[in-house]
Amino acid sequence: MRRNVLIDAPSNLGLRPPAPGAVPGCYKLAGALREQGLLRRLGALEGGVVVPPRYGLGDWREGDGDFHAPAIASYSARLARRVQGHVRGGDFPVVLGGDCSILLGAVLALRRLGRYGVAYLDGHGDFRHPDNTAVAGPVGAAAGEGVAQITGRGQAELTDIEGLRPYVRDEDVCLLGVRDADEDQPELARLGISCTNVGEIRRHGPATAAREALRHLQNSPLDGFWIHLDADVLDPAVMPAVDSPDPDGLFTEELRALLAPLAASPRCVGVTVAIYDPDRDPDGSGAALLADLLADVFAQP
Numbered sequence: 001m002r003r004n005v006l007i008d009a010p011s012n013l014g015l016r017p018p019a020p021g022a023v024p025g026c027y028k029l030a031g032a033l034r035e036q037g038l039l040r041r042l043g044a045l046e047g048g049v050v051v052p053p054r055y056g057l058g059d060w061r062e063g064d065g066d067f068h069a070p071a072i073a074s075y076s077a078r079l080a081r082r083v084q085g086h087v088r089g090g091d092f093p094v095v096l097g098g099d100c101s102i103l104l105g106a107v108l109a110l111r112r113l114g115r116y117g118v119a120y121l122d123g124h125g126d127f128r129h130p131d132n133t134a135v136a137g138p139v140g141a142a143a144g145e146g147v148a149q150i151t152g153r154g155q156a157e158l159t160d161i162e163g164l165r166p167y168v169r170d171e172d173v174c175l176l177g178v179r180d181a182d183e184d185q186p187e188l189a190r191l192g193i194s195c196t197n198v199g200e201i202r203r204h205g206p207a208t209a210a211r212e213a214l215r216h217l218q219n220s221p222l223d224g225f226w227i228h229l230d231a232d233v234l235d236p237a238v239m240p241a242v243d244s245p246d247p248d249g250l251f252t253e254e255l256r257a258l259l260a261p262l263a264a265s266p267r268c269v270g271v272t273v274a275i276y277d278p279d280r281d282p283d284g285s286g287a288a289l290l291a292d293l294l295a296d297v298f299a300q301p
Helices: 025-034 040-044 068-088 100-113 132-138 146-149 185-191 198-204 207-216 252-264 285-298
Strands: 003-008 046-050 091-096 118-121 173-178 194-199 225-232 268-274
Touching: 003 040, 003 068, 003 118, 003 194, 003 198, 003 285, 025 040, 025 268, 025 285, 040 146, 040 173, 040 285, 046 068, 046 146, 068 091, 068 100, 068 268, 091 100, 100 146, 100 268, 118 146, 118 252, 132 173, 146 198, 173 198, 173 207, 173 252, 194 207, 194 225, 198 207, 198 252, 198 268, 207 252, 252 268, 268 285
Parallel strands: 003 046, 003 091, 091 268, 118 173, 118 225, 173 194, 225 268
Antiparallel strands: none
16 A cells, blocks of 8 residues: 655745745645644655745846746755655655646656656646747746646756656646636647646536546556646635636536546556645635645545
8 A cells, every 4th residue: 555655845936926025925835734734634654845945036037038947956856856765665745835846846756767647737738838938928937837847848957857858748648627718728739738628527527537537647658647736726716825816717526526536546656736825825724625635535544
């Protein structure tokens, strides 16, 4: 039986400042979920903290590429060492962010070990890269480039760490829960990157969407797959405490029904949780919702 191990990766280096002189509050995600008793509720081993570099844009200007790129690259390599050791040992890392750039550390670890897929649960396609910036806007914030970066598109400092680009092949990614109007969908379809939006999940049902993703992610070339869970996949009616609370997202029971079959697969090797911002959640209801969801889906029997 796999053992859950809880690892804190409280990096906010991939997000823009929410206001001049401020820093994104998602670095508090791990602490807020631990306050909900998540370690105990998951039946998890203590995996400790991978401490990120300090947040600060310095003299970065638009057009300079991804801000914090050297810091994110070095942090990803350190996080990868932690994740890699646990996956190789048969543990199941539950990695608490932070922003979505923490996924780079997880996929770098998996790339060192073999060929793995990613189930990417997010309200956005996260496919901004230099070749489509006329449509998607300039690069800069790595957290909005997650799918592009893990598939090898973008700044080599982040997409080719250790010469291992791509960390995940296009055909080994499944996006789930993007908003119906997400602008990345046409390009993703042209490239053959699987993407199932909220409307499709509702038409066919979350369980069916999960089965289709598992059929994709459990094919024989893959050694396993990783789950990336961005809190903004949820509708802001239930999860407003994110940096981009766009309407028409999934509701809690829909996400649970989508996530549970993925998490139950013996081919699933870990999960990253990102973007929830305790600074935007004064009553702690978002932390309670996320902790309940993770405990329901990932707790050891």
